[in-house]
Amino acid sequence: MTGGPTLPFDAALGRLRRERAGAGKDGAWFLHRRAAEELLDRLDLVARPFARVLELSADPWLGAQLAARGLEVVRIAEAGLPGLAPAGFDLALSVGLLDTINDLPGALALLRRALKPDGLLLAAFAGAGSLPRLRQAMRAGEAAEGRDPSPRIHPQIDVRAAGDLLTRAGFALPVADREVVEVRYASLPRLVGDLRLTGATNILAQRARAPFTRLGLAAAIADFGQDTTERFELIFLSGWAPAPTQPAPARRGSGTASLADALRPKGSDSGPR
Secondary structure (H helix, E strand, C coil): CCCCCCCCECHHHHHHHHHCCCCCCHHHHHHHHHHHHHHHHHHHCCCCCCCEEEEEECCCHHHHHHHHCCCEEEECCHHHHHHCCCCCEEEEEEECCHHHCCCHHHHHHHHHHHEEEEEEEEEEEECCCCCHHHHHHHHHHHHHHCCCCCCCCCCCCCHHHHHHHHHHCCCEEEEEEEEEEEEEECCHHHHHHHHHHCCCCCCECCCCCCCCCHHHHHHHHHHHCCCEEEEEEEEEEEEECCCCCCCCCCCCCCCCCCHHHHHCCCCCCCCCC
């Protein structure tokens, strides 16, 4: 008799690496800070007050900014989500982490239940299209050593799938969008160093356990090159816990205007030709 399916991420290793992440190494957290600042800007556009916020991110900077605004901040690790009381928060923010949770649909559903009716979720993480140069360099290292390809870059969620996940989790008025960020790195070790300092290195359960030899490492470094531009795609999510006061889409078939008439140039003959 075999066990259940293997989970994609080693959750214990993820917690350990985040605990060992470089506290105070602000320079390595630039993508997290950029995403967090964008979420704060979006929060500023919401014309309603918030009081109690659930904060879920690898970098404590976001929570500090929220506390400075006078909000009551509850900061948790992803493992603490199942223990949250329902409808205990009117706001939830997350930077990173969501893309490394084994059950992301379930985690989003838990976040939605933790929000009061008409509570807001704002989240960001690295999505599909991120780290193509790192992926290519890892393949070059494996080829140099004659290894079969091994999963080294985390599965990535594209913007359409992200929006679908919000809907599946029961959020109202879901929105997903993305921002492409290009970053120039002096070398492959510099990129890997930043990932390590932010606890963002490989935690896949099926990852290769044996590190590269000197041959593979040299091939990977050479393939990445010097002063190389790496690509990141930041996915941003927003959604509301359902509430009776929220706007709802019009009932199908209730429209009184014809789309064809609306698109027809002014002054054109409305009859058939």
